[in-house]
Amino acid sequence: MKLNKIKCRFSYLKSGSFEFPETISSPFDYFKNELEFMSFFLINDWFYHRFGIYDIRRNVTGSPDIFASIIGSGDDIGIEVEYDASNFSRHGHSPNHTDLIISFIRTSQTRKIKNVPIWSVYRYEAIEGRRIFTYTLDEDIDYKDDR
Numbered sequence: 398m399k400l401n402k403i404k405c406r407f408s409y410l411k412s413g414s415f416e417f418p419e420t421i422s423s424p425f426d427y428f429k430n431e432l433e434f435m436s437f438f439l440i441n442d443w444f445y446h447r448f449g450i451y452d453i454r455r456n457v458t459g460s461p462d463i464f465a466s467i468i469g470s471g472d473d474i475g476i477e478v479e480y481d482a483s484n485f486s487r488h489g490h491s492p493n494h495t496d497l498i499i500s501f502i503r504t505s506q507t508r509k510i511k512n513v514p515i516w517s518v519y520r521y522e523a524i525e526g527r528r529i530f531t532y533t534l535d536e537d538i539d540y541k542d543d544r
Contacts, residue, residue: 410436414443421530424502431480434501461495482515
């Protein structure tokens with residue numbers, strides 16, 4: 398879907414800057430599906446600037462979802478936007494042209510998929526049979542894999 402169509406169809410997701418809560422009980426309170434999360438990401442420049450991203454260009458030919466520049470590097474990178482980071486594998490994406498996965502949620506243990514780093518808004522873990530979602534965006538952006 399082209400960026401202009403996304404901006405029109407999902408204009409209700411346009412918002413002013415806000416901070417996500419430290420914990421949430423359900424990610425579905427924010428976004429119902431991946432298309433809503435991606436649309437929110439694409440139409441709110443304050444949000445993708447939190448990731449240090451600017452100059453977004455939607456890739457209409459396949460994966461990755463977008464190409465963008467990271468502040469300070471100027472290099473173009475391929476970014477796959479997923480609701481849950483594990484969808485990267487479920488959808489059969491190749492890491493060949495993907496430099497980064499941005500997701501709304503990821504498991505606490507998952508920092509990379511197919512050697513592609515993940516920056517997520519929330520991480521979750523199962524505690525006593527229920528998922529606990531904790532804000533992790535700043536930690537993910539600063540994460541350095543020393544292995």
